[in-house]
Amino acid sequence: MNKDNVITNVEEFKFEPIKGYPMLNWKGKRPYTSTQYYPAQLKESYGHEKDNWMNKIFWGDNLQVMSHLLKEFRGKVDLIYIDPPFDSKANYQKTIKLKSKSVKNDLNSFEEIQYTDMWSNDEYLQFMYERLILIRELMSERGSIYIHCDWHKNHYLRSICDEIFGADNFRNEIIWSYFGFKRSTTKKFPQKHDTILSYSKTKEYYWDVQYTPHSDEYISRFKKDENGRLYRDDVNPTGGGARVIYLDEVPGNIVDSVWSDIPPVNPVAKERQNYPTQKPEKLIERIILASTKPGDLVFDCFMGSGTTQIVALKNNRKFIGNDINYGAVQIATKRVLEYLNNSEGDKPGFNVLNVNNYDIFKNPVEAKELLKEALEIQPLRKVDLFDGEKDGYLVKIMPVDRIATKADLNEIIANLDYKTLEQRQKDNPNKFTENILLVCMGHEADLAATLKKEIPYKVNVEVVDILRDRANLEFKRDSEALIEIEKNELIIKNFYPMNLLQKLSIMKENVEDWKELVESVMIDWNYDGVILEPAEVDIPSKKEFVTGKYQIPEGAGTIRVKITDLLSESLEVNIENE
Numbered sequence: 001m002n003k004d005n006v007i008t009n010v011e012e013f014k015f016e017p018i019k020g021y022p023m024l025n026w027k028g029k030r031p032y033t034s035t036q037y038y039p040a041q042l043k044e045s046y047g048h049e050k051d052n053w054m055n056k057i058f059w060g061d062n063l064q065v066m067s068h069l070l071k072e073f074r075g076k077v078d079l080i081y082i083d084p085p086f087d088s089k090a091n092y093q094k095t096i097k098l099k100s101k102s103v104k105n106d107l108n109s110f111e112e113i114q115y116t117d118m119w120s121n122d123e124y125l126q127f128m129y130e131r132l133i134l135i136r137e138l139m140s141e142r143g144s145i146y147i148h149c150d151w152h153k154n155h156y157l158r159s160i161c162d163e164i165f166g167a168d169n170f171r172n173e174i175i176w177s178y179f180g181f182k183r184s185t186t187k188k189f190p191q192k193h194d195t196i197l198s199y200s201k202t203k204e205y206y207w208d209v210q211y212t213p214h215s216d217e218y219i220s221r222f223k224k225d226e227n228g229r230l231y232r233d234d235v236n237p238t239g240g241g242a243r244v245i246y247l248d249e250v251p252g253n254i255v256d257s258v259w260s261d262i263p264p265v266n267p268v269a270k271e272r273q274n275y276p277t278q279k280p281e282k283l284i285e286r287i288i289l290a291s292t293k294p295g296d297l298v299f300d301c302f303m304g305s306g307t308t309q310i311v312a313l314k315n316n317r318k319f320i321g322n323d324i325n326y327g328a329v330q331i332a333t334k335r336v337l338e339y340l341n342n343s344e345g346d347k348p349g350f351n352v353l354n355v356n357n358y359d360i361f362k363n364p365v366e367a368k369e370l371l372k373e374a375l376e377i378q379p380l381r382k383v384d385l386f387d388g389e390k391d392g393y394l395v396k397i398m399p400v401d402r403i404a405t406k407a408d409l410n411e412i413i414a415n416l417d418y419k420t421l422e423q424r425q426k427d428n429p430n431k432f433t434e435n436i437l438l439v440c441m442g443h444e445a446d447l448a449a450t451l452k453k454e455i456p457y458k459v460n461v462e463v464v465d466i467l468r469d470r471a472n473l474e475f476k477r478d479s480e481a482l483i484e485i486e487k488n489e490l491i492i493k494n495f496y497p498m499n500l501l502q503k504l505s506i507m508k509e510n511v512e513d514w515k516e517l518v519e520s521v522m523i524d525w526n527y528d529g530v531i532l533e534p535a536e537v538d539i540p541s542k543k544e545f546v547t548g549k550y551q552i553p554e555g556a557g558t559i560r561v562k563i564t565d566l567l568s569e570s571l572e573v574n575i576e577n578e
Helices: 061-073 123-138 154-165 280-293 307-314 326-342 366-374 406-415 418-427 447-454 468-473 496-505
Strands: 012-014 034-036 040-046 055-059 077-082 090-097 109-117 139-149 170-177 193-200 230-235 243-246 297-300 318-323 350-355 388-390 393-397 434-440 461-467 481-488 489-496 518-524 536-539 547-552 558-565 568-576
Touching: 012 061, 034 061, 040 326, 055 061, 055 307, 055 326, 061 123, 061 350, 061 489, 077 280, 090 434, 123 154, 123 297, 123 406, 139 154, 139 280, 154 170, 154 193, 280 481, 297 307, 297 468, 307 318, 307 326, 318 326, 326 518, 434 447, 447 461, 461 536, 481 547, 481 558, 481 568, 489 518
Parallel strands: 055 318, 055 350, 077 139, 077 297, 297 318, 393 434, 434 461
Antiparallel strands: 012 034, 040 350, 090 109, 139 193, 170 193, 230 243, 388 393, 481 489, 489 547, 518 536, 518 558, 558 568
């Protein structure tokens, strides 16, 4: 990358041909036959290696994260579970709540959007198509994938998977039927299940039959022999004479493709993270135990609160996790770290990395609104392909947490109103038919030129690069902290997460105890200036506070303090131990 944040030379990966038929078509369907390598930066490291392995959590667009992973892990991932967007036409929110009510205001909680699940035209299908192709490239020859979905798009996803993996590698359509309050607000049966589609890469996939315990009714059919063993001798499976069956020789009931024995995450469950769409550990555990053995590698590129990572760790599998939402990365990091700190036995640690190192925005949903405000982008009268209008230009905000690539232009190319452009060119052949402004965070070379070339009419395309122009923009206010060293103790005297306080409508002077605004404190006593390796980890329970005072060990040098607030936003500061 050069000084203008433009990609100049990258490594390319070409994909194996997809399986073929049947094939689903949609407006703007584009082949996806290769990708380029994207660099990743190691930001944090927890624990130690075991057997030359550290688990990994990535923050970034999973298309670019998987492109990064191809270099080392192509054909090496044994199981992939994903819980991708369902195209449910909803915003998913997390409740942010203070740990006590000592703050002087009337608002002690609010809803924070974690991600949005609304898609235009066939953007969703192309989004999933490209990611499933990359997933297939990462899968080992005995690997499997489980795709969690529901009625919104499961029929489309199955057709796409038949094309990519081959219909003969379809394994299961699992029905997860969960209980809950039923209400009928429409003229149809209430929706009460999700679908999990399972495919393998080849016929040589790993499989371990799963069982559920015998019911009390079944056990009651057995009687004790003289040694106390439970048996029954009235079984006649083949039509011949009865034979003796001992209960301890029958492993249980074979799990079939309808799972009604696993409830959703209970509101008061210990595993609950208050993250929208969080799935229960038992659900993921059944999948991991059926399709992997200890030591295998499990990957989830829509990891959310980190359930897949936790279950993999508990069952001695290696994991790689990835999410585009920084809040999800923070929650998963905290969750895995808490488990490691409280578990017995020698478990591998994990690294936290991000792709392309662009961390102006932590929440992609909030990013567009921030940019619209900062750039004074005016809303359009109707929902449109574009995000607004500015000075006669239609504005398209490209992915703001990574470099904009030529592939990102495909949505525009596929969905432009070409009839209107054609008419404008007939009416005024020497004028531009449209002015388009692309807002991005770094970009590939010739991004504007590529768009002009792909549109068969005369258009004017300009690019605003946030990395280049960020000095002229005003984003969130930074958090503030007062940290001092007294008598060989590091003391956090005050902490003001300004974005959180703004959302709660709280003035700094009304904060009586900063600790109720904090989720965790992590301290690296000898920070090398690049990688945070916390030796002090203060993660209290949901209702308890961080301590705020920490004994400084001998030999401490540059101290790096990371304070994470209830929004999962962090402040990191250096303190010199002199």
